[in-house]
Amino acid sequence: MTNTEIYELLVNKIPKENILKNESMKKHTSFKIGGVADFFVKVKEIDKIKYILKICKENNIQLNIIGNGTNLLVKDSGIRGIVLKIDMDNIEIEDVKNYNNTDTDRYVNIIVGSGVLLAKLAQILLKNSISGFEFASGIPGTIGGAVKMNAGAYGSEFKDIVVETTCMNYNGEIFKINNKQHKFEYRKSIFQNEEYIILESKLQLKYVDNIKIIKEKMDEYKRSRLEKQPIDFPSAGSTFKRGTDFITAKLIDECGLKGYSVGGAQISTKHAGFVINTGTATAEDVLKLVDIVKNNVLQKFGKNIELEIEIIGE
Numbered sequence: 469m470t471n472t473e474i475y476e477l478l479v480n481k482i483p484k485e486n487i488l489k490n491e492s493m494k495k496h497t498s499f500k501i502g503g504v505a506d507f508f509v510k511v512k513e514i515d516k517i518k519y520i521l522k523i524c525k526e527n528n529i530q531l532n533i534i535g536n537g538t539n540l541l542v543k544d545s546g547i548r549g550i551v552l553k554i555d556m557d558n559i560e561i562e563d564v565k566n567y568n569n570t571d572t573d574r575y576v577n578i579i580v581g582s583g584v585l586l587a588k589l590a591q592i593l594l595k596n597s598i599s600g601f602e603f604a605s606g607i608p609g610t611i612g613g614a615v616k617m618n619a620g621a622y623g624s625e626f627k628d629i630v631v632e633t634t635c636m637n638y639n640g641e642i643f644k645i646n647n648k649q650h651k652f653e654y655r656k657s658i659f660q661n662e663e664y665i666i667l668e669s670k671l672q673l674k675y676v677d678n679i680k681i682i683k684e685k686m687d688e689y690k691r692s693r694l695e696k697q698p699i700d701f702p703s704a705g706s707t708f709k710r711g712t713d714f715i716t717a718k719l720i721d722e723c724g725l726k727g728y729s730v731g732g733a734q735i736s737t738k739h740a741g742f743v744i745n746t747g748t749a750t751a752e753d754v755l756k757l758v759d760i761v762k763n764n765v766l767q768k769f770g771k772n773i774e775l776e777i778e779i780i781g782e
């Protein structure tokens with residue numbers, strides 16, 4: 469099917485302003501790397517998501533789902549077919565029950581659309597005196613990306629707060645899965661194995677009396693990120709997963725690789741676990757650098773290190 473034909477199918481149902489043709493993925497990834505996507509489509513309505521799944525299935529069009537693009541490396545030749553950004557932005561705070569003053573654990577459920585940015589949700593929860601989400605306030609992704617990746621920081625992960633997720637399979641059927649069915653593991657969930665679209669998740673958090681406690685935690689985590697992470701350079705966060713019995717960044721540092729570059733890709737001098745884009749990095753630069761790091765760590769320490777970032781495109 470030609471791109472003109474794909475476009476004609478898209479405009480049948482999707483507003484033109486939500487369809488970007490030959491869109492540079494540099495604009496949609498925190499790494500600011502990657503070629504163009506044939507089509508970059510933003511939707512929030514269920515019927516439109518279903519329609520896109522249907523045309524992709526019927527016409528064999530490649531489909532990639534994206535959140536805020538903060539865990540992705542897009543290859544230099546870009547992405548064929550459709551990149552679909554799920555933009556569901558609903559946020560609903562629902563009381564579990566009426567509390568008495570004597571209740572110590574005052575739980576509250578939050579239903580949140582998969583396109584909501586974690587930082588935005590964190591601010592809303594802060595204003596409502598709801599605690600338990602502070603760990604995620606500095607992670608630059610969306611709910612969809614964070615649930616799929618079981619994103620975590622400062623001793624907490626999404627697995628600790630997700631009650632259930634509403635998903636759609638590629639046949640357009642909608643269903644809910646409970647916490648256990650997510651099969652959460654370190655930076656992993658069922659969504660790596662099943663082609664499900666995350667529509668919204670229900671999170672369980674807690675009311676607290678003193679809003680200051682929430683604010684202080686968020687500020688502390690922010691200071692820690694500013695101090696330890698190279699957030700002034702484009703990256704996709706930690707490039708590699710933590711090892712089961714070793715800290716990957718420490719091994720990379722001990723290989724003397726801090727500051728080591730291939731083209732515009734560099735091992736951050738601030739944090740050896742981050743590959744940063746110093747301005748002109750290509751995906752090829754990053755992948756070459758990743759290979760060098762993996763080989764060095766394997767030779768010096770006998771440890772295989774795994775990527776945390778996801779590579780898409782061609």
Ligand SMILES: Cc1cc2nc3c(=O)[nH]c(=O)nc-3n(C[C@H](O)[C@H](O)[C@H](O)COP(=O)(O)OP(=O)(O)OC[C@H]3O[C@@H](n4cnc5c(N)ncnc54)[C@H](O)[C@@H]3O)c2cc1C
Nearest residue numbers: 533535536537538539609610612613614619620621666705
């Ligand atoms: C500076 C920086 C700091 C970071 N710090 C942390 C950290 O402390 N902890 C941590 O865990 N991560 C961290 N990350 C990595 C990243 O922010 C997280 O993995 C985040 O959860 C990814 O969310 P996203 O919306 O950007 O997802 P994307 O990168 O867009 O996508 C990630 C995956 O999720 C899938 N996906 C996204 N939305 C949906 C959906 N609606 N339905 C189905 N699949 C979907 C995509 O297809 C892809 O496979 C950091 C990244 C950066 C750049």
